[in-house]
Amino acid sequence: MQRKTDRKNLQGEETRVRILEETMRLVINHGYAGTTLAMVRRATGVSASSIYWHFANKESLIAAALEHTYRIQASRLPNWLDTPPSTVRRDDLYAELIRSPAAGANMEYWRVGLQLAVSRPQEPILARDRFLQIRRESVEWLAQWWERTWPADMEQKDLASTLLGQFTVGIRESEVLNLDGLRRLEAEPLNKLIAACLDEIARRVVEIAAERPLEELPASEPQAFVMTPDGSREVFVRATKDVIMELGYDGVTIARVCEKAGLPASSLYWFFKDKDELIATVIENSCQRWALTRQLSHPRPADGDWSVLTRGYILSSLNGSSGGGVLALGLLLLLQRSDQVYAGRQELKLVIQDAYEMTMSWFQKMFAPMLEEPEHADLAKYFTECFFRLLESSLLNKQIEERIWDPALLADLISTALYRVARQVQDGTIVLDLTSR
Template sequence: MVVAQRKTDRKNRQGEQTRERILEETMRLAARHGYEGTRISMVRKATGLSASSIYWHFSDKEQLIAAALEYAIGAHLRVIPTWPEFASGDDRSADLYKQIFQWPREDFWRFGLQMAVVRPSEDAPTRDRFLEIRRESIDWLARWWEPGLPGHMEQRAVGALMLGNLTFAVRDSYFLRRHAGRRFDEDRIVWLLALSLEAMADRLAELAAGRPIAYEGAPVQAVERTGTESGRQAFLQAAEEIIAEFGYDGVTVARVCERAALPASSLYWFFKDKDDLVAEVVAGAAEKWEAVQPVLSGRSGKENIHWTVPLRSQLRDVLAGTSAGTGILRLGLLLLLRDSNRALGGVQGLEAVMENMQSTTAEWFSTVLPDTGTGAYGAELAEHLSECLFRFLEGLLLSRQIDARTWEPELLADLLATGLHRAAEQVLAGSVPPPRS
């Protein structure tokens, strides 16, 4: 009887190991190819298991991917800190640098963000579960921030939630596919981000003394199609809508033609194939994405005008403009969240747009900063400030596409500009990252 029990236990362990291997490979594939692009056949090839072995554990793809995400989330929650266990105190920037920004950067989060950005027309339990985890994580960070805000501050909890969202924007921005040819000193970037967030918390407390902290309201929804587009435009609009619902891998000729209410023969009159159609959608997104990036050039103007003034003005316009964006931001974010060897047509164009914007912004910072000499950061400070600005900005744009409500652009612009300025002052004064714990 003991021998039989041992055999049963061994068989159960083997079955559990097989199940875990399936889940790990599924999550890896889903993070690379998205929900629509992941196939059971791909999982079978990656694991070396038969289809019957996979279906023994999971009834279909939906159940498999949902279980893979849950498995990845469980592993993630076992290793991240429980934020309320260490309340923010006098050295918040050091805590941010040493602990909060050290979260595991797992592929499942990229996959979750891909699902969160799309707008499926049907129920999506896997997407809903990720959004739940993301909301809980932001709430944890808000509870971490709250004790460090002034006790007499009105709307203290609301301010803490805003800081939680700003902190999470930094995390989310890590997964956007950029800088293919550029590498930064990540320790210095993280330290500058931590200093910026601490300065934003101080600035928020100052502003809250004289004004309420308010939501901007629900994002403006995409404009409905009028049905009067030309054939070419109808296909482009239909493809854009399908990408917003299913992701890039969800685009099929059949879906596009059904949405555009036109035959496939018409599609091939305007486009060589599906890839050609998607490439044009991406190219259009790249052009419009350029309009929502900060463009700063030259000096800030008169000597008595501080550089935070034009920066705040530009950021306010950028953040306010996103509320009127339809699907263009979503398309760009979906593209940048991809982690696939198969590059879509036009991806290089979008990456070039973003790289050029960041380089221009770095040049602007170099003209408004005092001579940085050859200190700990030296001439790299301008590039690091630009990198931090874009991490905050892109993370906030990503949040706008995911969350039901967003923060007031005027307030966000003030916090970002002031936070970066005060962080730069500390770096120029010699502030250096503490050792990792």
């Protein structure tokens, strides 16, 4: 009798795991809003009654699937806290970044979580809340690692540790924003560069903390949809933005947009052929605003210190984005899988690629004397990627976190760190072997 009971329990657990794994696969491919229990039933071959035996509804199922996938991946990751700190923090960071998996390696579930986290639903979503909790746990775990690296007499250790924990998590997350591998570089020198920048950010934090408070600011509240008399077309566009922010791009339907706008579908079809054209219009508007904050073009300063220029660029990018605005719409689009193509996605891709190339050209001017050396030929390319990863980390944290950091502080940290590391590469303190890249 006991064996029969054990066998039945085992079969039940195997069924539960199969449901969770197939659900996660479906959500990765179709998004949260696009995944239904009927799809899960067809994919697993499990009856609806069996699915409901294990899970009350779709929301609890997807939350459990996210939790299940996270726990499996977490069990395979090295624990930074298990590694005794060495005398050189930069080397420890480099070693751990190398050991951590790339975002594309079985980390698609994190992309799903970020899609949910970046959105601002009106009603609580269990899977979103669970991912935010998982993300907070990751930040807290890394904050513990950072805490043991601070000077013994340093004040504001808790705030500093949280700040660096968020930076580290955000940098890992920024990998999933890399469209189609357009910015793929060799992991070893890139991680060495990122580790050096994180180390210099931490040094700058110590300096600032000795002078003034490390301030946190409350995140901006999402703006509620308000009907205005400026024409039905714009009303539909703004209503679509709100639906995207609540449910993501996959959650947009004509019915939901019309309900949000308070207008009939017959009015919508006067302006837009179908849902795809409506979404494309929203993306096009976002691209135009996104492009305005993605240009870095100044001549090389006479004293060679270009940190003030990058500081202004970063500050402009952070101040020019707000919850529910172009930042969120752009991040949500970048977090879409490449095989889920919207008419305007290619335009955003080109805008970002153009900004990336312009930034790399700018870094080439800043590094001009060094680039003639074979070992530094690709230096501008790697600094550009590092620059974008640090900026995107800040943008992600700004959109997701309940409390954010003063944009001026973040701009100071990133710009100072990049310039200091550049000087260290120049004087040979940091060696990046790029000759064979």
